[in-house]
Amino acid sequence: MMDPAKALAWDDFRLVKSIAEARGLTGAAERLGVNHSTVFRRLGQLEESLGLKLFERHRTGYQLTAAGEEMQALASRMDEDVATFARKLAGQALSPAGELRVTTNDTLLVHLLTPIFARFCAQCSEIRLDVVLANQALNLSKRDADVAIRATDNPPENLVGRRAATIAWAIYGRAADFPQPEGLSLTDLLDRTWVALGDNLGVLKVARFVRERVPSERIVYKVNTVLGLTEAVEAGIGIGPLPCFIADDRPGLVRLAPPNPEFSTGLWLLTHPDLRQSARVRAFLDFVAIEVAKVRRRIEGEAGREDQPPMNAPTNPPMAASSARS
Template structure:
């Protein structure tokens, strides 16, 4: 016997996948718990397939339920886009765009930019991931990347959003207790071997070869947090330093260690209006000094 799924069935599955419990699913659907329980049992019987497994963690979806929930979510987004289009009286940018960047770029540069323009695109969905390489774009796991690099891959297209310089920084609390006569004798905070070629590491090793960092972190965001906590000094990109970031500059790193911030995408993504729209908005919202680049 073949059962034809209805919209109410997909809404039920999506609510239970999101809620992971009968009570939360009932709240999302605005019905009582017994109704959700009976509806799930009735749907599983009609399909002849199990949709959820009961465990201590709640109602866990089977692969079938997860697949149906993803399709229900896409239908939900399409309906929302249609409603927004009617309200605004015109075409609406919709769809899902996958964006990747480092944790420091995400928190300091990307999030303030998104807060400024994303409210104008209620039907656009973003999937954000943090990483330090280009593999996301190469594997097609992402559509847009924000990367600090002087040599973006030739098979990608993009725009240079500006130049990033580096500074030796520390918190006012640390500076009030440290003897600043010799930087080499202070407590250093630095990236670990996860970022062996980072400009801050290359400069420190060349300028202060005898320094052994007191603290090593696997991200520049963590390096900045430890510096703000007053644990020592750190070499940070200029967008992560300064009074607004709770840090004071002690010395500038030579311009030869500057890097560029690139906004990149794949050539095939230029046919997607959602990707092009987000790319253009980010290019306008994030600017660091002189900018140029390869037209996307």
């Protein structure tokens, strides 16, 4: 048997980790960007050189042996060490330049952030934005993204940032169906036809409200995006809760009740602690915070359509130099 220290290479650890996480060769091949036969051959060569089996082959998938578990654990530590080193390098950038990966959801991007991002790109042309749409939390520790812009009341404890605003929600209906919306009680509204968010967004406070207060037979339509929910209300399918900053910009919609504080959620700008001193991260967070502050009353449901310009109105604020606050 060969000396294991001479037989092993960095890529061998990555191979074992990929197979273990995918529980098979096909998934590992996709992760590594190679074909199935290459993964099969490399694993066979590695086990032969070590004189040990790293996986037990079962009908349910590949299961790590004791030796394989040790190798995967070391691979995971190596992966984290590399990610930590990459974050520290990124955090030492001296000028706002390079690529910045930002994750957010489609609702915020379409109705709030795209005009802000456009102004940022025009003002800080040395920074290239890579926007990733995802409702689930990406792993900023492994730099799946550098900045997360999230609607949440519970930001991850391992991230730092600022609460830029509070997103207000209210119950809306089609304006044509409610020519005189004033004076409607909750009892009146519960007798109407409703639309609701899908079960995948059931943890949201507004989703719980509809689920707990509205009779199930009155909920005639569910959709798993806020954008789709807005379209459904505007189409007259039913009434439902919507973010004020979206619904108030649509003349075809009307508030049927004041914004409900129980529906509100925070708008957070987040990054990893290792990146908070990065020039491009700091410049981006400060810029977005300033832009969001300009339309904060609309986001928080305090401004009517006539009170302030649309969110995509052009502005050219000065760049801020302060760092993101924890």
